[in-house]
Amino acid sequence: MNAEIRRIITIVEEVRDEGGRLVHPPTRRAAAVAVIHNPFAGRFMDDLSALSDIGEELGDILPRRAVAALGISADRVESFGKAAAVGADGELEHAAAILHPKLGAPFRAILGKAAALIPSAKKRGGMGVPLDIPLGHKDAAKVRSHFDGMEVRIPDAPRDNEIVVAIAITGSGRPHPRIGGLSKDKIVGIDGVN
């Protein structure tokens, strides 16, 4: 294993009522978050491929945790997203190295198809910094009912030499979506956009 993981946090949210109206069935989403050591904290490295290998590993570990916590089969996941927060002694580029080159392939392999770009966010921050994981439909980025975000926050991470890496998935769109746009039953599903 490449990633030196201090902890993994798995969160499931279930919304049963929104705007005073029952949500039936409830909308559900899950995030899995790893707190890892940043091997390049405090020093400038040209080659960040070790971080990309860690990303590949987490792209398998975290989605498995989230799917299990959501309690549905992986092919029923509807939207996804990813995010990372680098501690004070790291670079934003470290988050990019984890999230972008290799994390997506194993994540997609677990969900099946999943042709859309995985929406992402990154930042640097101190312990307890909130991370808003953007969410979008996994097969077609333009599905408007599934544009969403999930906030996660780990009180004691990232320490200066750590990185918080998070993925989120859902089994639905927002509660009571009603602003039009592409709906999930109209997905073409070829280019990952429409």
Next chain:
Amino acid sequence: MPDVVVRKLVVQVEEVFHEGGPIRPEPVKRGSVLAVIANPYAGRYVEDIQPFMEDLKPLGLEMASKLVDALGGDASVVEGYGKGAIVGGGGELEHGALWHNPGGYAMRELLGGAKAIVPSSKKVGGPGVRIDIPITHVNASYVRSHFDAIEVGINDAPRNNEMVLVLAMTTGARVHARAGGLQAQDIKGEDGLR
């Protein structure tokens, strides 16, 4: 008798592998379950609020079983517990105290002979406020290795007319517990204290 209206449920499990010391082969798990409910007494002074404790019992049981499930489904692995409540701005601290009885009852029902008092905290606060849920050993409050706390919160709760109810459980001591005191294997188990 007021109905219990649940807006949202959040279940969170942390797996702690290390905190700078030896890495554990099996992580200690720390879990929490939070329910966002409507506060039937928000915005006015009501003298007799005790009937709501009985109303909360089924929700308490649902929350406790969700949490045991998230920790792997076997109640016998639970070694520490705690509970808490956050009351939104339209309510009183006293409304949070209604959670003592049903929250404790629910965990004892599931955990069998748990003898120790369930430690608790409560506060009044706005959306996103955090609360530290104190944790102690389920059979003997003085077990020093199991004194712990889990910080929880939900970014959009409690609104003014809501309450957030919390149950927390752990599967072991602090990850690198070495501060001495009463050890779990030396519990007498008579009074819930030692």
